[in-house]
Amino acid sequence: MAALGPEAERTRLAAEGARSVTQAAIVSGQPLRDVIKGRVFFVLLMAALGISLLGLAALVIDAVVDGRSMLSLDLLTNSASRISPETAGYANAIYGTILLIAGVLVMTVPIGVGSAIYLEEYADKTKWWNRVIELNVQNLAAVPSIVYGILGLAFIVRGPLDLGFILFAGSMTLSLLVLPTVIIAAREAIRAVPPSIREGSFALGATRLQTVRRQILPAAIPGIATGVILAVSRAAGETAPLLLVGAATFVTFDPTVFGDNGYTALPVMIFNNAKQAQPEFHVLAAAGIVVMLAVILLMNSFAIWLRNRYEQRW
Amino acid sequence: MEARDAIGASQAAGAGSGPPRPLQAPSGRYGEKVVEGLLALCAVLSIVTTTAIVFSLLEPSIDFFRQVSLGDFLFGTHWAPTFTPPEFGVLPIVLATMLTSFWGLTVAIPLGIGAAIYLSEYASPRVRKIVKPTLEVLAGVPTVAIGFFALFFMRPLLEDILPFLDWTGPQAAGVAGLAVGLMIVPIIASLSEDAMSAVPMGLREAGYGLGATKMRVATRIVFPAALSGIVASIVLATSRAVGETMIVLLAAGASPNLTLGFTESVQTMTAFIGQTATGDIATGTITYYTIFAVGLLLFLMTLILNLISIRLVRRFHEAYE
Numbered sequence: 289m290a291a292l293g294p295e296a297e298r299t300r301l302a303a304e305g306a307r308s309v310t311q312a313a314i315v316s317g318q319p320l321r322d323v324i325k326g327r328v329f330f331v332l333l334m335a336a337l338g339i340s341l342l343g344l345a346a347l348v349i350d351a352v353v354d355g356r357s358m359l360s361l362d363l364l365t366n367s368a369s370r371i372s373p374e375t376a377g378y379a380n381a382i383y384g385t386i387l388l389i390a391g392v393l394v395m396t397v398p399i400g401v402g403s404a405i406y407l408e409e410y411a412d413k414t415k416w417w418n419r420v421i422e423l424n425v426q427n428l429a430a431v432p433s434i435v436y437g438i439l440g441l442a443f444i445v446r447g448p449l450d451l452g453f454i455l456f457a458g459s460m461t462l463s464l465l466v467l468p469t470v471i472i473a474a475r476e477a478i479r480a481v482p483p484s485i486r487e488g489s490f491a492l493g494a495t496r497l498q499t500v501r502r503q504i505l506p507a508a509i510p511g512i513a514t515g516v517i518l519a520v521s522r523a524a525g526e527t528a529p530l531l532l533v534g535a536a537t538f539v540t541f542d543p544t545v546f547g548d549n550g551y552t553a554l555p556v557m558i559f560n561n562a563k564q565a566q567p568e569f570h571v572l573a574a575a576g577i578v579v580m581l582a583v584i585l586l587m588n589s590f591a592i593w594l595r596n597r598y599e600q601r602w
Numbered sequence: 603m604e605a606r607d608a609i610g611a612s613q614a615a616g617a618g619s620g621p622p623r624p625l626q627a628p629s630g631r632y633g634e635k636v637v638e639g640l641l642a643l644c645a646v647l648s649i650v651t652t653t654a655i656v657f658s659l660l661e662p663s664i665d666f667f668r669q670v671s672l673g674d675f676l677f678g679t680h681w682a683p684t685f686t687p688p689e690f691g692v693l694p695i696v697l698a699t700m701l702t703s704f705w706g707l708t709v710a711i712p713l714g715i716g717a718a719i720y721l722s723e724y725a726s727p728r729v730r731k732i733v734k735p736t737l738e739v740l741a742g743v744p745t746v747a748i749g750f751f752a753l754f755f756m757r758p759l760l761e762d763i764l765p766f767l768d769w770t771g772p773q774a775a776g777v778a779g780l781a782v783g784l785m786i787v788p789i790i791a792s793l794s795e796d797a798m799s800a801v802p803m804g805l806r807e808a809g810y811g812l813g814a815t816k817m818r819v820a821t822r823i824v825f826p827a828a829l830s831g832i833v834a835s836i837v838l839a840t841s842r843a844v845g846e847t848m849i850v851l852l853a854a855g856a857s858p859n860l861t862l863g864f865t866e867s868v869q870t871m872t873a874f875i876g877q878t879a880t881g882d883i884a885t886g887t888i889t890y891y892t893i894f895a896v897g898l899l900l901f902l903m904t905l906i907l908n909l910i911s912i913r914l915v916r917r918f919h920e921a922y923e
Contacts, residue, residue, distance in 0.1 A: 318815060326817040333724060336716025337733065340787045344740045347751040347784070354754065402644030410638050411645070423912065425648050430838060430908040431901065432845020434872050435655060437879070438897040442658035446885060464651050471648070497634050518742065525744025528847035528872070532879040555746045555848075562750050562852060570754060577747045588739040596735065 348581060355574030363575055367540050368557060373568035378576050381557035384455065384535070384543045385524055388553055391459030391545070392466060392523045397516055400470030401505075404512075407471070408478040409500055429468035436465040437529030445533050453534025455543050455551040461533050462526060466519035473515020477508035510598030517591035521584045527555040554580050659901055662894035669888055675895065681858035681869075683892045684878070690892065692899065694860040698775065698868035699900075702850055703843040705779020705864075706786060710843075711836060713783075714790025718832075721791070722798035723820045734795065741788035749852030752781030757853065767865050773855030776864030781849045786839035793838065797831025798824050800922050830921070834914035841907035845900065847872040871900050 318326075352359075358374075366377025403425070411418040440461030444451055451457045481504050489499040505512075535556045543551030554576065561573035667675070670690045678691015717737075721730050757777045761769045801824050809819040825832070855867030856877050869877070879893050 322815050322817075326815050329817045329821075330720075330724060333716045333720035336713045337720050337791075340713045340717050340784075340791065341733075341736070341740075343784045343787075344743065346755070347743065347748065350751055350755045351747065399644045399647060402641045403648065406638075406641035406645040410641060421645050421649060424652050426912050427905065427908045428648055428651060430841050430904065430911070431655065432841075432847070432872065432904055434845065434847045434875050435659075435897055435901050435904075438875065438894065439651075439655045439658050441879065442662065442894070443654050447658065467651070468648065495631060495634055497637050521742055525742070525746070527744070527746045528851075528876055531876050555744055558750070559746050559848065559852070562746075562753065573750055574754075577750055580744060581747060584742060584744060585739055588742040589735075592735045592738050 348585075351574050351577040351581060353574075355571055355576070355578050358571050358575035359578060363579065368538070368552075369540065370538065373561075373564075373566065373572050376572055378554055378557055378579065380539055380542050381552050381554045381576075382579075384539075384552050385554040387455055387543065387545055387551075388459050388462060388530075389520055389524055391456060392463045392520060393516070395460065395463040396467050396470050396519060400467055400516075400519075401474050401512060403467075403471045404474030404478055405500055405505075408475050409496065409504065425468050425471050429472060432528075433465055433526055434528040434532070436461055437532030439464065440529060440533040452548050453550070454546055454548050455535075456545050458530050458533050458535050458551065458553070459545075461529050462523040465526065465529060466523050469519040469522065470515050473518065474508070474512045477511020477515065478504060480511060481507045510594055514591045514595040517587050517594070521587040521591070524587075525555055525580060525584050527553075527559050530556050531559075655901065659894055659898040662891045663898045666888070666891035666895040669891075670895075679860050681874075684889055688888065692871075692896065694858040695869055695871045695874050695896070696899070697860060697862075698850075698854065698858070699844055699870040699872070701775050701862060701868060702779040702782055702846075702854055702870055703840060705776050706782030706843045707836070707840060709780055709783030710786045710790055710839060714787045714835070714839070715794055715832065717787070717791040718794035718798060719820055719825070721795045723816070723824060734792070737788045737792050741792065743785075745785060745846060745848040746852070748781050748785050749778075749849040751784075752777050752849060752853035756781060768863075769865050771855065771867050773853055773867040774865045775854050775861075775868040778850045778852075778854035781853055782843045782846055785846065785849065786842055789839045789842060790835050793835030794828070794832045797828040797835065797918060800831070800918075801827045802922065828918070830914045831918040834911045834918065837907050837911040837914065841904045841911065844907070845872060845904050847876045851876045871896050875900075 362375070363377045364382060365379050366375055367379050368381065369376040407418070407422060407425075411421070413419065440457060443449060444457045444460050445453055449457075451460075485503050485507065486499055489503045490496075494502070530553055535551055535553050538560065539550045539552050558573050558576040558580065561569045561576065564570070675690050675692050677693065678689065679693050680689040680691045681694045682689040721733060725733065753772065757772065757774060760774075760777055760780075761767075805823055805827055806819050809823045814822070850870045850873045854870060854873060856869050856873060857867045858869040858874070859866055861868060874896055875893050878889060883890050883893075
């Protein structure tokens, strides 16, 4: 600093002086009433955030406290039981959920990413039918999950597809439920790829398909993965639509994809246990919630970490 | 000169080996067209889904309204579709849905907006970087877990805090409503924060330049500027509250009472569907059709809310992006 000479030093002093004068004017210029009001407002905002986080934290803690006596590996390996809740577990339910989720992945990833690519890269936004598709996807994302259950009951279990109450029908219902989430996330990821990449690829003679496959999709993968994981975790915790498409049956064996002797899923089993009258089943339900929350919150955390970590700033 | 000669030579060579290559690809690139068609097919599937939803709701509903008049359904005050003689007045369960949603919104709107203002205007970048993702993670808590929490934790706790209320059964509309509020707080907080963060910095600086306090800037400048985004988040949260099933199925109960009481057990529209459709009910019975009639009403209610929300978000984006 000194090497710059007295002139620079004078500028620095002047700037500092001006700043302190301004600050003093702002702070002392506020009437006491405004200062107090500001403080109260700030405390209220903190309280709002605090209560929200506390409420949700209490939920997690309560499940752990209520279910702690049953939290052991037996919970994951024992089969369901109506007679002895002490030795019952979630093995069949967890197996059912894994099968359901596998089906959801197989169905939603190609269709969801395909729709997103079409809407972002191919669709002519000035055409009314493309705008209808867009609006439709946005609305579908907010249709209540139980309505998807009705759709599954009327269209997949009975009606046109007539699959019966099988696990695959549950998988299809859940897929339709989370498909809009995947489409919206994938679209956002694709939209975040700057046009210059696209134009550069076209300028080098690449076709539209080559541009999508070699430039856009690789760049959009973290965003798409985030959307897919969030969708899967939503499907894994969803109960209401499954109640309508047959997962409500009480099974004590590992379900199969197309078997018609009933299936179940982890959240449905938790719901059934919570509804029982004996308190032992409530402990079992709480322990199940701990397992479910652990898996789902881990998946969500990973998804959001992935998004924030690989969020590219072009 | 040399360079020009070289170009001339290469052109000559090109001409020598046949006519100049056209800019278009030699083949018709049918693969491109096929892929575009397949992708369009994927996108059209969403339209098929909506059409299927509408049809699967409408068709049995028409059968339902052949047996029950629309007036009796919409304005009747007794709901007992599985009794003999059955009664199909939908008002008790519609009112129950509104009641639980009302309590949910009463809690979630101030908490969610307060949290959003804090995160967007007051929190340091470090705090925001931790709290915002936490909220997003917590937004994914399965609702069956929230229902359990409401039934076995909130219900006893509230009875301890408010012993003067008339607590009767294990289920209470108000408790379920508050739990629904817990579910939608992260939605309102997260989406409202997005809206407020999108308000241009220049508006805030103009406020400070005129001598406004931080609170003034937050409440009189940022809040109104982000209002359409905030309202959209509330409307979306309302739609989620109306359509929520597991919380009300566990914590609000299954008695279709026409009541506004905080501690009384009520049956919402979603709880009715979840309750009745569990298990194998015979196709073609009036009970079976009732599920679809209630589902149709629910779908229409949420559809209107969703369209309002989408419209508001769009207007907000037009203003600032």
